[in-house]
Amino acid sequence: MNLDVRSITAADWSLLRDVSVRALADSPDAFRTTLAEARAFTENVWRQRAEGSALVLVVLEDGRAVAMGGVFTPPDSAVAEIWGMWTAPEARGRGCGGGLLADLVNWCRDRDLGVRLQVTEDNQAARRLYVAHGFQPTGVREPLREGSELRVEEMQLVE
Structure with missing residues (x-):
């Protein structure tokens, strides 16, 4: 097994698209974007998504x-x-x-930024991971998507 962590740029748009579509197919209730929406995105949209984030990592x-x-x-x-x-x-x-979460948190720490995330309320594995890395619920909850019965809960890094 050979693991490599890559920082994504606009030039890597197809890698971001492929892993995002795979993630949505596997875990459709973990993301705000739907699989149908992701499949319909153009190359330009994927490039903007790669450029618009401060950091995107793929393992x-x-x-x-x-x-x-x-x-x-x-x-x-x-x-x-x-x-x-x-x-x-x-x-x-x-x-x-x-490891991925630690890399993202360290990137934020290097810039003296606080860190938040959202997790689907019933995703216990993700919740355990986030708690193990110092995140705690803030009490803020909202629907995953407009009209969705699924809810996400905000968590914030507590140090």
Whole structure:
């Protein structure tokens, strides 16, 4: 097993598209974007998604994307938001998600930013990962998507 973490740029738009579509097919209730929406995005949209985030990381195992996550900072904010965390089923339980989360958190720390994320309320594995890395619920909850009965809960890094 050969793991490599790659920082995504606009030139890597097809890798971001492929891993995002795979993540949505595997875990459709973990993301705000739907699989149908992602499949309909143009190359330009994927390039903008890669450029628009402060950092997007993909974990490659023997050249195949097995995990992803990103972080962005809203304008004029001292708090960054982690988004798009996902690990492929065959890579779960091997530390890919934890390593990826640590890299994203360290990127934020290096910039003196607070860190928030959202997690679907019933995603216990992700919640355990986030709590293990110092995140705690803020009490803020909202629908995953407009009209969705699924809810996400905000968590914030507590140090």
